[in-house]
Amino acid sequence: MAKAKRKKKKPLALVALGGNVLIQLGQRGTIGEQELNALEIVQRLVTMVKLNYNLVITHGNGPQVGNMLIRTEAARKTVPVQPLDICVAWTQGSMGYLLQNALLNEFWKQEMHDKRVLTMITEVLVDRKDPAFKKPTKPVGPFVTKARANELMKTGIKMVEVAGRGWRRVVPSPKPQRVIQRRTIRELALSGKIIIAAGGGGISVYTKPNGEWEGIDAVIDKDLASAWLAKEIGADVFIILTDVGQVYLNYDKPSAYGVERMTTHEAKKYIREGHFAPGSMLPKIQATINYLSGGGKRVIITRAGLLEAALEGRAGTHIVPRKEDKKWPTGTIRISSRLKSSKRKK
Amino acid sequence: MAKAKRKKKKPLALVALGGNVLIQLGQRGTIGEQELNALEIVQRLVTMVKLNYNLVITHGNGPQVGNMLIRTEAARKTVPVQPLDICVAWTQGSMGYLLQNALLNEFWKQEMHDKRVLTMITEVLVDRKDPAFKKPTKPVGPFVTKARANELMKTGIKMVEVAGRGWRRVVPSPKPQRVIQRRTIRELALSGKIIIAAGGGGISVYTKPNGEWEGIDAVIDKDLASAWLAKEIGADVFIILTDVGQVYLNYDKPSAYGVERMTTHEAKKYIREGHFAPGSMLPKIQATINYLSGGGKRVIITRAGLLEAALEGRAGTHIVPRKEDKKWPTGTIRISSRLKSSKRKK
Numbered sequence: 001m002a003k004a005k006r007k008k009k010k011p012l013a014l015v016a017l018g019g020n021v022l023i024q025l026g027q028r029g030t031i032g033e034q035e036l037n038a039l040e041i042v043q044r045l046v047t048m049v050k051l052n053y054n055l056v057i058t059h060g061n062g063p064q065v066g067n068m069l070i071r072t073e074a075a076r077k078t079v080p081v082q083p084l085d086i087c088v089a090w091t092q093g094s095m096g097y098l099l100q101n102a103l104l105n106e107f108w109k110q111e112m113h114d115k116r117v118l119t120m121i122t123e124v125l126v127d128r129k130d131p132a133f134k135k136p137t138k139p140v141g142p143f144v145t146k147a148r149a150n151e152l153m154k155t156g157i158k159m160v161e162v163a164g165r166g167w168r169r170v171v172p173s174p175k176p177q178r179v180i181q182r183r184t185i186r187e188l189a190l191s192g193k194i195i196i197a198a199g200g201g202g203i204s205v206y207t208k209p210n211g212e213w214e215g216i217d218a219v220i221d222k223d224l225a226s227a228w229l230a231k232e233i234g235a236d237v238f239i240i241l242t243d244v245g246q247v248y249l250n251y252d253k254p255s256a257y258g259v260e261r262m263t264t265h266e267a268k269k270y271i272r273e274g275h276f277a278p279g280s281m282l283p284k285i286q287a288t289i290n291y292l293s294g295g296g297k298r299v300i301i302t303r304a305g306l307l308e309a310a311l312e313g314r315a316g317t318h319i320v321p322r323k324e325d326k327k328w329p330t331g332t333i334r335i336s337s338r339l340k341s342s343k344r345k346k
Numbered sequence: 347m348a349k350a351k352r353k354k355k356k357p358l359a360l361v362a363l364g365g366n367v368l369i370q371l372g373q374r375g376t377i378g379e380q381e382l383n384a385l386e387i388v389q390r391l392v393t394m395v396k397l398n399y400n401l402v403i404t405h406g407n408g409p410q411v412g413n414m415l416i417r418t419e420a421a422r423k424t425v426p427v428q429p430l431d432i433c434v435a436w437t438q439g440s441m442g443y444l445l446q447n448a449l450l451n452e453f454w455k456q457e458m459h460d461k462r463v464l465t466m467i468t469e470v471l472v473d474r475k476d477p478a479f480k481k482p483t484k485p486v487g488p489f490v491t492k493a494r495a496n497e498l499m500k501t502g503i504k505m506v507e508v509a510g511r512g513w514r515r516v517v518p519s520p521k522p523q524r525v526i527q528r529r530t531i532r533e534l535a536l537s538g539k540i541i542i543a544a545g546g547g548g549i550s551v552y553t554k555p556n557g558e559w560e561g562i563d564a565v566i567d568k569d570l571a572s573a574w575l576a577k578e579i580g581a582d583v584f585i586i587l588t589d590v591g592q593v594y595l596n597y598d599k600p601s602a603y604g605v606e607r608m609t610t611h612e613a614k615k616y617i618r619e620g621h622f623a624p625g626s627m628l629p630k631i632q633a634t635i636n637y638l639s640g641g642g643k644r645v646i647i648t649r650a651g652l653l654e655a656a657l658e659g660r661a662g663t664h665i666v667p668r669k670e671d672k673k674w675p676t677g678t679i680r681i682s683s684r685l686k687s688s689k690r691k692k
Contacts, residue, residue, distance in 0.1 A: 093439025
């Protein structure tokens, strides 16, 4: 196809929603809360569709998977406990449903009747030899008593004590290697369907010695999985929505400031300098670097409320591959602690 | 398109798997059990793909949704109980995952590398004025004590006492009106993708006065929902897999006999004569009649192990619309209590 023609194609965006998208901090996670939260986020997403983006949506599932582990733990004497691949699959079902239904309602209200939305149950391949399996570090689920922790540890489950709160399970969080459903996701997204996929970082499967895929008791970081997916489907922009409007250096210190633009090179430097918290901004920056190093074009990190402004270059942190440096007229970083000070145009 | 050309198209089959497909009677539902069961059923389904069918797969979720209700009940003091639409969405996620992964493995083993499998989270529209909402009758979930039943009844939940076993929740099981995702399911199935959809009868939603869809605390019979979907996607054959090889008249009596063929007219007569048990064969026959009256072509009811034989006309009960009667040479029903007595060819 001629290049001129390709340029007219709709850009493909992958938007990774935060883990708290449907159960916000401090909420218990009633259905009413989740439906309201879904309504709020989908208004932002529909705006993107109106701006002519093809859209793949991924999402975290921290609170949901935590609640699921509390439920399975509470009922463990009656019904079998299920591994984490199943727990993630559960949350893909319920969160996908709430998001897709809210999207369908919003499209209907805005008379965008031709839009289709599709939640795809998504598996992500991991390596059985990933060091994460030898050293599980990701805390999940409920706090339990020492007695119960001892019981669990006898079955091979790793638990850590959190001072003053009890014992908590830690699980392996291996690196994603491939999104099994990547081709279908790409094909359907390019056909204009809105795809909800890879919820909770995807259902972790590994390749058995006989070549089959089998579920494995692990969780995958959703930003890393989303980055892989963004790369694999050739997304034109990878957007990570989180609680903050920008990436901050010296976060939570008096000297904190937000970053408007940076390159992967700078991002790596900031990682080395310890600017980003593990389990919070760090995986997002790592995901960003992975995506951009693998041929990705542009990453935006911002909060949902600023999505439209960020797409217009007026908000958020924009990260590009190193080679893009020269396109920026003055220096490589522009820093603003206040959005309105930004002078960048579209 | 010319009729001659259309005839060459792959036939589209909708196969409804039984509620016990992944957790069989007497099993507790460990992940190991479910994976083994998935392996068994997908071998039958892959055979259908080899026989050149396009395939939509639906499934029941009785044991899974029951286990989910036990879990949510056990943890109710810690995490919010969720309505049945969410419970069904959970099971669509986990069962879809197990089935799709097993299918992918089987395709891989059989070197059918081009086959794609897709689990779609599926919503089904019901009518808020369906009489089922006034008179919930479908028993779901765990048995509870009288004290707990009283508590639940105060919150508006309907409970019934089952002699000797305690109290159990009964929920509305309204009739399906439309499968929201029907167009996408049809489009993707016709493109050769294997689609897993409408698990557990679909996630029940209704239309609010303002026109939006919202989840509702109900379950939909999976055979009825599957019949709707089969009709809506124009399936060439609707296959209901269950525990018995054929539909029986005088079931469980010494005079029981299996039905090889019947028409919708005969099926209605047998319903009137009380041959089919509510909650068991009756909804399957009703689903059959719905599908065939709505333009459907052919229904097969059999058990998974006989699927291939049934497709070749050597097993199962075959049901066709009344107008097909004349195509059968002698009478309208052929009865055989033993499959090998069948003389029918392909």
